[in-house]
Amino acid sequence: MKRIATAALSVVLLATAGCTNDGGGSNNSGGSTNVPGVTGTEIVVGTHMPLTGPAAGGYSKIAPATKAYFDYVNANGGVHGRKITYKIKDDGYNPANTQTVVRELVLQDKVFAILNGLGTPTHTGVLDFLKTNRVPDLFVASGSRSWNQPDKYPGTFGFNPDYTVEGKILGTYIKENLAGKKTCFLGQDDDFGRDSLAGVEKVLGAVAAKESYVTSNPNVGPQMGALKAAGCEVVVLATVPGFTALSIGTAAKIAFKPQFVVSNVGADPTTVGKALGAGAPLLEGVVATNYLPLNTDEANPWIQLFKKINAEHNGNAEFDNNIVYGMSVGYLFVQALQAAGKDVNRDKLLEAVTKNGFQGPGLVPLRFSATDHSGYAGAQLTKVEGGKAVFFGTPYTTDDADGPVAPHQGQPAAPPPNGVPAA
């Protein structure tokens, strides 16, 4: 019978653990409204991020930057009198961990919405769970086309231009400037790599050689060797920052010097340069895209605003494009909350996002509508010169089908004087 007593004890232990934490969580769910995560004074939002693991390089700075922007908004009175609490959970870029931490955020912490969950393989696995629980899933930090399925996932919206759109823009650059050169492709072995390749091939036709990598294996020697052997002169990289550095470094080691053309998500020169260490000069001349102001553009009013917030609320972290990205996400979310009104609930938030009309730091418009849930509509090309990325040409917009890659006309908006979007 002692063993039964042991079993009973363990059961009681588990139950107590459950109750203690439930007590903590109920502070968030109680209050005047019946909307999960929303009280009269607070809105709780959650995210999953690779703070550790193979994609942590660079990306681990995004969520703290978003949080810093929210802290700035909170210090300026919050949104409709409510302060935003941002719960950041580390999933290590491991889809299995994402499952657990997102369940914890939704079921235990009772967040109002999931914001900017990062990663194609990671976030893909929680789409169904978020849909079943009717949790708004806003501004996913990835450009996979999976976020843009309004019928299947009505609550999911992207943020980045989707990888096919970006691939088409990169392809157009190659077609116009590097015509006749042998173009090859190295991509992550998931929807990120595949969508990007699809875009490049829509413009250029089939590439001469293509290789893929997995984040669980930090060695791209065989892939770069194969691309060198194929005689590639241009290599398109659909890689996370750590693997951009690895690819460029590995290529240099085997005396392989193609023109690298890199997807935006893996192209921040500060992050990649740091990973390359003494090899940072290898980045010179690398072409990439961006759709937000560049961190080094001191004259840009958005950069001035974000730098100020970074100094005041983010411990003056090294100011790179991940911070610009994180704060832009925060700005957009506050815009959406303002638009959703004082009596905010999940449906109103989604309505506000669908209605769109957001003017922010982006160089191109956001695409959100009832039939389109993808994020930014395009991007502008950048080139690394003197260790800094600089824009050239004009921003382009296009779609993920066979639409043309067209120059975008229109001036970017200026930030509001106090840095907080108006209702």
Next chain:
Amino acid sequence: MTAIEARPATSTKTMPGAPRRRRVHPAIVIVVGAVLVVALTYVLPPFRNYQLATVGAYFCVTAGLTVLTGLNGQLSLGHGALMATGAYTLALSQNKWENLPLSFALAVLVTTAVGAVIGLAAARLRGPYLAGLTLAVAIVVPSVTSTFDETFNSDQGLSVMLNPPPEQYPMEQWQAWLCWAAALIVVLLLALLVRGRFGRDLRAVRDDETAAKLAGINIARTQVLAFVVSAACAGVAGALFAYLAQSVSPGAFPLTLSLFLLMAIVIGGLGSLFGALWGALLLVVLPTLSQSVGEHAGSQRLEGNLALIVFGVVLVVVMLAAPGGLASIPSRISRLIRRNR
């Protein structure tokens, strides 16, 4: 489960003076367990129910592993890979036929078959060589999924098509029931299996192969059978994990999972099914605890790494304080009391 003597070979000498305890039939313990679990699912909040379900899934594999390692003395570092086999089989079958009972059956069958193959090789190997072989199996999982990425979809993995549970039950409660139903059935079968002749064979082979052979026990057959039984349990656990997460990916079955499983059964008490329950509980509770500690300490980056340290420390402490594992603590205490009377 009371049928199993929880002691590893080294501590058998502590028993002779103690009076023989009355044995409760395993079925009774299982029924009590089932009642407790069902009661729990009604009082726990959803996330705790999800964790309870995860404990159930872990219980399947730790129970199978403790029979293999604790009772038969075969060290397997590859049970994570066997779980992956079960999980991927469930995912592939489910996406093709959308028939959950069929998918579960297939998952167990395929894993059993894979376990038989590994077991055949394992029966020829001893000690570190066996550990090496099973280690290789655990390491190969991510490579297999990226080499055959058209079937397994590499690191991203597969999502699993599932029909929602009947409407009157919340998802997490349903998951807890399913996982614990499977776990309790697995454990009941194991308990019945090891209390009879098969269990004696297992222990005889573990303690002295020559003596066992002299007693007419077929060593290789016993070892292969032990591996197959244990693999089938891992297959059930893997299928449950795929069901719980609605997705499978190699990241869910890393090498550390196999090592954690082993650590869990050692901490719980090697060879004891109750120890396996403790182990399963720890596998869920320790990472959660260390995560909240990491959060309170204010370092987000600690969360990902702290669980490893905590597990190590707990292993050291338990081995120092109760070498027989957590499951041996009650009997140690009662023995102390009896001695002091």
